[in-house]
Amino acid sequence: MIEESVVRETEVSGSGLLRPNREDARQPVAPRSRKAGNAAFIPKCIADKKYTLAAAALVTALIIAVIALAVKKPDSCLPCPPPVDAACPDDWVGYRGKCYYISEDERNWTSSEKFCSSTGASLTVIDTKRDLDFLVNFTHTYHYWIGLSRETGQAWRWPNGTEFENQFEVRGEGNCAYIDRKGLSSSRCTTPNNFLCSQEDACARRKKQTTARRNAL
Structure with a gap:
């Protein structure tokens, strides 16, 4: 009886039909396609953020320039571009x-x-x-x-x-x-x-x- 039991156990083992361990069966297997998708999404997201920050910086610089020109004190007398409107005539x-x-x-x-x-x-x-x-x-x-x-x-x-x-x-x-x-x-x-x-x-x-x-x- 003992030998018969051993033989059956051996046959079952040799057939490869042993059931998996319960702890191993509980662990989920992550789909490969999702990992590949995340890897492609992350660089694109970073690039989009860079473009957004650059655009925001450009808009801010333009606003500052407009404000600076608006508050600049006007010159008491505008420059006179020669020779059409020179400050003094020739020989003066x-x-x-x-x-x-x-x-x-x-x-x-x-x-x-x-x-x-x-x-x-x-x-x-x-x-x-x-x-x-x-x-x-x-x-x-x-x-x-x-x-x-x-x-x-x-x-x-x-x-x-x-x-x-x-x-x-x-x-x-x-x-x-x-x-x-x-x-x-x-x-x-x-x-x-x-x-x-x-x-x-x-x-x-x-x-x-x-x-x-x-x-x-």
């Missing part, structure tokens, strides 16, 4: 919102003023000590008519009729003023001298026009 010198023409020929005071008027300017008006010092540097040993004149016994006036405020000393007893390396002097208006014309530069004129339009509103 620009300084502190004015353009100066320094003549090489000599004329009397009246003829000098007429020449300046023909260019849209006038004989030079000097507003500050700083402007006076700047012009003195151009005089050297020459005398240059400026826009200051007077009737005998009357006050000095500029070409536009504004009365001179005596902020500078005018030497001499003449009725027309000129500038030299020492400052301001005067002589007879018929004396031939070089002369200085001046006018506002393009930026100063544009600023004045803008202010006038705003005040008119």
Whole structure:
């Protein structure tokens, strides 16, 4: 009986029909196709996130740029693109919102003023000590008519009729003023001298026009 039992057990074992272990049967087998699908999905997801972050960064940068331009303080005077709208004409010198023409020929005071008027300017008006010092540097040993004149016994006036405020000393007893390396002097208006014309530069004129339009509103 014992041998028969052993033989049966051997036959069953040899047939390969032994039942699997219960613990092994309980363990689920993961489908291979799902693993392969996850492996392909993960890189695509990462790539999509990169594109999304890049787009968000670009939009943020554009918004910041727009805000910066909106709050930027406007320039008091826009740049003047040469040569169409240059600040000063050719052969004129620009300084502190004015353009100066320094003549090489000599004329009397009246003829000098007429020449300046023909260019849209006038004989030079000097507003500050700083402007006076700047012009003195151009005089050297020459005398240059400026826009200051007077009737005998009357006050000095500029070409536009504004009365001179005596902020500078005018030497001499003449009725027309000129500038030299020492400052301001005067002589007879018929004396031939070089002369200085001046006018506002393009930026100063544009600023004045803008202010006038705003005040008119």
